[in-house]
Amino acid sequence: MxxxxxxxxxIPLFGRGAAGxxxxxxxxxxxxxxxxSYEHTIAARGGFESMRTGFKADLDEAIDIFxxxxxxxxxxxxxxxxTIWEGILxxxxxxxxxxxxxxxxxxxxxxxxxxxxxxxxxxxxTSPTSNSASIALYGTKDAVxxxxxxxxxxxxxxxxxxxxxxxxxxxxxxxxxxxxxxxDVSVDLLFRGWYWTLGWVVTSRxxxxxTATGTQIGALIATSGVGIGVTNPFLSTSxxxxxxxxxxxxEFIPPETAYxxxxxQLVSEGDGTDRWVLMCLENRELHFRKWAGATPxxxxxxxxxxxxxxxxxxxxxxxxxxxxxxxxxxxxxxLTPAPVAGYDDATRQYVERVVCTVSNSxxxxxxxxxxxxxxxxxxxGIS
Amino acid sequence: MSTRVKVGTLFLNxxxxxxxxxxxxxxxxxxxxxxxxxxxxPQAPKPLAVxxxxxxxxxxxxxxxxxxxxxxxxxxxxxxATSHDDxxxxxxxxxxxxxxxxxxxxxxxxxxxxxxxxxxYANIKTGWLQEETILESPVGGALRMRATLTIIRTPFFGRxxxxxxxxxxxxxxxxxxxxxxxxxxxxxxxGDLIYEGSPLNCAIVxxxxxxxxxxxxxxxxxxxxYSRTYSTTFSGTKTTSDTADGDVIGSxxxxxxxxxxxxxxxARFMARLASASANAQFxxxxxxxxxxxxxxxxxxVGTATQLLxxxxxxxxxxxxxxxxxxxxxxxxxFYIRSVSGSVSGNVTYGEVLLYYTxxxxxxxxxxxxxxxLLLDTFAEQTSVPCLPFQSERVITVSxxxxxxxVRKKGRLPRYVSGASLYLAWMDDVTGDHTTTEQATATVTxxxxxxxxxxxx
Numbered sequence: 001m002x003x004x005x006x007x008x009x010x011i012p013l014f015g016r017g018a019a020g021x022x023x024x025x026x027x028x029x030x031x032x033x034x035x036x037s038y039e040h041t042i043a044a045r046g047g048f049e050s051m052r053t054g055f056k057a058d059l060d061e062a063i064d065i066f067x068x069x070x071x072x073x074x075x076x077x078x079x080x081x082x083t084i085w086e087g088i089l090x091x092x093x094x095x096x097x098x099x100x101x102x103x104x105x106x107x108x109x110x111x112x113x114x115x116x117x118x119x120x121x122x123x124x125x126t127s128p129t130s131n132s133a134s135i136a137l138y139g140t141k142d143a144v145x146x147x148x149x150x151x152x153x154x155x156x157x158x159x160x161x162x163x164x165x166x167x168x169x170x171x172x173x174x175x176x177x178x179x180x181x182x183x184d185v186s187v188d189l190l191f192r193g194w195y196w197t198l199g200w201v202v203t204s205r206x207x208x209x210x211t212a213t214g215t216q217i218g219a220l221i222a223t224s225g226v227g228i229g230v231t232n233p234f235l236s237t238s239x240x241x242x243x244x245x246x247x248x249x250x251e252f253i254p255p256e257t258a259y260x261x262x263x264x265q266l267v268s269e270g271d272g273t274d275r276w277v278l279m280c281l282e283n284r285e286l287h288f289r290k291w292a293g294a295t296p297x298x299x300x301x302x303x304x305x306x307x308x309x310x311x312x313x314x315x316x317x318x319x320x321x322x323x324x325x326x327x328x329x330x331x332x333x334x335l336t337p338a339p340v341a342g343y344d345d346a347t348r349q350y351v352e353r354v355v356c357t358v359s360n361s362x363x364x365x366x367x368x369x370x371x372x373x374x375x376x377x378x379x380x381g382i383s
Numbered sequence: 384m385s386t387r388v389k390v391g392t393l394f395l396n397x398x399x400x401x402x403x404x405x406x407x408x409x410x411x412x413x414x415x416x417x418x419x420x421x422x423x424x425p426q427a428p429k430p431l432a433v434x435x436x437x438x439x440x441x442x443x444x445x446x447x448x449x450x451x452x453x454x455x456x457x458x459x460x461x462x463x464a465t466s467h468d469d470x471x472x473x474x475x476x477x478x479x480x481x482x483x484x485x486x487x488x489x490x491x492x493x494x495x496x497x498x499x500x501x502x503x504y505a506n507i508k509t510g511w512l513q514e515e516t517i518l519e520s521p522v523g524g525a526l527r528m529r530a531t532l533t534i535i536r537t538p539f540f541g542r543x544x545x546x547x548x549x550x551x552x553x554x555x556x557x558x559x560x561x562x563x564x565x566x567x568x569x570x571x572x573x574g575d576l577i578y579e580g581s582p583l584n585c586a587i588v589x590x591x592x593x594x595x596x597x598x599x600x601x602x603x604x605x606x607x608x609y610s611r612t613y614s615t616t617f618s619g620t621k622t623t624s625d626t627a628d629g630d631v632i633g634s635x636x637x638x639x640x641x642x643x644x645x646x647x648x649x650a651r652f653m654a655r656l657a658s659a660s661a662n663a664q665f666x667x668x669x670x671x672x673x674x675x676x677x678x679x680x681x682x683x684v685g686t687a688t689q690l691l692x693x694x695x696x697x698x699x700x701x702x703x704x705x706x707x708x709x710x711x712x713x714x715x716x717f718y719i720r721s722v723s724g725s726v727s728g729n730v731t732y733g734e735v736l737l738y739y740t741x742x743x744x745x746x747x748x749x750x751x752x753x754x755x756l757l758l759d760t761f762a763e764q765t766s767v768p769c770l771p772f773q774s775e776r777v778i779t780v781s782x783x784x785x786x787x788x789v790r791k792k793g794r795l796p797r798y799v800s801g802a803s804l805y806l807a808w809m810d811d812v813t814g815d816h817t818t819t820e821q822a823t824a825t826v827t828x829x830x831x832x833x834x835x836x837x838x839x
Contacts, residue, residue: 006450008740008794029788033774080649080695081743081793082679240722308435308447314675315701333440363433363448 008079009038009321009358011053013089016071020139021233022088022194022284027072031055031189037359040076040085044291044326044352045264047279048085048193051076056186062094065187070103070169071138074191083282084321084356088197091190102172104190109143109166110134113202114159115256116147125255126155131167139232141200144256194234195280198260201231205253213266214242216251217278217288220259228259235280241287245271277326292326293350300327301351301367308364320356320365327351329367387411387495387502388418388458390532391480395460404463404525408476415473419459419529425494425505426454427833428538449579451538453508456492458532462514463525470528474514481510481534491768492536496835503540503836504768510534539576539831541769546584546761546827547572549798553825555806558818559613559655559734566611567824568803573839574830580607580739580797582771582829584763585804586780588755590820592810599749602811603756604692606741607796608803609648612638617654617733621719622726629666629680629720633730640711643702643737651695651736652678653807654717655816659683660726663719667693670714675701680720683728685814690807692743693717695736736805742793745811748786750779754825758795761829769829798828 011031017023031053032038040051051074057065075086091104111130117123130140145162147155205226211219218239223229229237247269253262267278267288274294279287292298301310301318310318313330330348353368388395394414397403406413428451437444464470483490489506515529549569556563574581589600619633642648652667659665663683669676678694702711715735719728750756760775762768777789796804806824809816830839 007448010792012790024790026788026790029776030774030791033772077792079740079794080651080697081692081741082694083792304436304440306436306441308445309700311700312675314671314673316675317697317700319697360431361433364435
């Protein structure tokens with residue numbers, strides 16, 4: 001047994017649902033028993049962000065995985081049966097001795113438009129052209145290509161040619177043919193959180209009505225109307241954890257704007273005073289709330305210099321995989337006698353991202369602070 | 384007499400005490416092999432420890448996690464042969480025997496020390512054989528060759544074919560009170576891992592669900608526990624429209640944590656509801672003076688009877704041997720809140736588990752015919768060592784063949800000396816937890832040894 005399976009982390013793999021919709025049909029009961037390492041990241045911007053794991057395989061199996069596993073999904077659970085991460089298998093790398101092959105959904109596009117200007121300088125966009133077979137496998141993933149000084153027919157041709165190239169996941173080979181040890185056969189899996197799929201589909205909205213931020217976010221993830229769920233019903237439509245900022249920005253969305261871009265623009269408004277964060281977490285539900293840094297005196301995690309563990313302020317152990325971002329963390333050994341105001345004193349920090357690592361030699365979590373406190377970054381609400 | 388060392392079908396020690404040149408290695412009294420070291424014993428697996436904390440901030444480190452790696456074993460051997468060709472042939476037989484694992488099943492290593500009651504068995508994963516010299520001084524006219532067999536084997540030894548039965552087809556009732564209830568104590572197990580946790584196979588035959596669709600049990604909780612506190616003091620009915628922090632439902636219950644001072648336990652909270660509104664959520668809050676744990680809000684399942692898992696936490700570090708705190712207790716309280724509108728809930732009882740392992744299983748097929756639901760952690764077939772699989776899984780079995788894989792979350796139960804099995808279930812599609820239903824469970828344990836087994 002590996003340390004992962006001995007600890008009790010479970011990494012199931014679910015089959016690809018029709019049109020990429022998350023499925024609960026088990027394809028692999030648990031990968032943990034053969035994985036050499038595990039790492040996940042969860043961020044205040046986006047929630048479940050990435051997960052990597054890998055294992056050794058024989059040649060036939062590695063080739064089969066490379067060819068068939070992309071687009072599957074996982075819900076990772078802790079030894080205490082709680083969900084600690086979930087997302088979609090977005091990239092696979094296989095190392096075959098000296099050869100390395102990677103394939104991912106990053107450059108996949110199966111619905112294309114071409115935004116172009118004609119010889120008169122008039123801007124237009126072609127009707128979308130799509131590949132139904134690719135959409136049936138992965139769901140819809142939009143791309144918009146640009147060109148100028150061309151006719152409508154030429155623009156359609158550009159979109160069609162791009163589609164023929166991008167409709168299947170792209171391979172990135174890295175081949176060395178040289179002397180020396182050939183190495184072994186291994187598989188590395190990269191999963192991305194479901195929040196990432198908000199960037200797959202573009203939309204537009206001509207309405208300039210002002211509507212509450214939370215209401216707009218709820219509409220944009222719905223399975224009706226302007227919601228992305230009409231195209232890719234990947235996320236939960238629950239709005240229970242989408243808070244109310246008191247702000248009502250315009251509903252307008254420029255043409256060919258990704259849902260993620262519009263949603264993040266809404267999020268960046270905050271409540272006019274404080275930053276708000278949006279995370280896609282358990283059950284693919286969106287959580288939209290005021291950031292924890294607004295109340296820096298409320299400490300969620302503490303640690304001592306002499307231990308490897310994270311605790312709650314009351315002394316309860318928090319396992320590395322249970323640590324979450326959008327929290328306040330304090331290093332108690334650095335506390336000074338005099339109170340220090342502000343969220344960025346040396347004893348405490350806002351946790352922007354957590355990185356949990358489990359391997360044979362290391363089990364722990366990194367609590368990353370905000371990468372920047374520049375005014376521009378703060379206004380955009382991103383790090 | 385000598386220690387029996389058998390690799391696959393080949394004996395590496397002659398039971399008469401003398402190797403037989405030209406003899407058949409498949410016979411214990413005719414084998415041409417002998418261990419060079421009459422006192423040879425297998426290696427104990429070294430713990431693979433992951434440490435945390437320590438200098439320069441504090442003296443000493445904390446053992447964070449521990450597991451075991453495969454063992455590399457060297458067995459020094461003599462081979463008595465009648466000729467060069469005979470020696471080469473015997474070497475080849477042993478080499479091929481060791482490497483059956485490449486295209487077939489693992490080669491079994493059997494060891495039975497001289498005078499021991501029982502053999503012990505490990506799986507050989509790979510190995511190689513290196514002869515050292517050819518034609519030593521003839522012994523009784525035979526040729527003698529030295530060789531060293533190096534094998535990489537499983538960390539532990541086990542018994543053959545069947546585990547030891549710790550729970551034998553006993554009834555479990557889907558409630559926390561009465562007899563039978565949802566808890567059964569394990570019989571005493573043997574082996575070197577009884578305090579570290581050793582693997583269990585559980586065969587559980589579930590009852591049919593009393594409502595549907597689907598008309599079968601879809602959710603099962605199974606845990607290896609130290610104790611279970613059942614209390615109707617948790618019971619109560621509450622109506623609320625609070626969508627934030629919720630309202631108290633029922634009364635709080637004080638639970639002793641004295642045993643957590645000497646054991647590495649976690650606490651888990653289960654709430655049994657008679658009814659709940661569709662938009663109701665429930666959670667638990669635990670205080671020891673201040674609030675030490677607030678669980679996640681859990682959606683109810685349907686509007687009828689149900690059992691909810693409200694989460695839990697580790698008692699490590701928070702319960703420790705502080706001066707004066709010899710009898711720590713915690714106060715447990717359930718809460719209800721609304722997702723929207725006015726909701727109500729009716730709690731009939733609550734359970735607090737102090738557990739070693741906890742697991743939730745989600746079924747997509749019925750498991751009502753023996754053997755039913757199989758928690759599959761170690762090999763248990765005739766002539767096969769009872770050793771842990773590389774990964775645990777849960778399956779439903781139809782007759783003698785595999786039917787479906789069951790999704791599991793958490794850790795499957797393990798045997799710890801003094802522990803019990805907790806088993807609860809419900810149909811979580813429609814919401815149906817029936818306290819009169821009974822399941823039958825048979826639990827077998829794979830005793831594991833690090834070196835010698837003795838009479839166990």
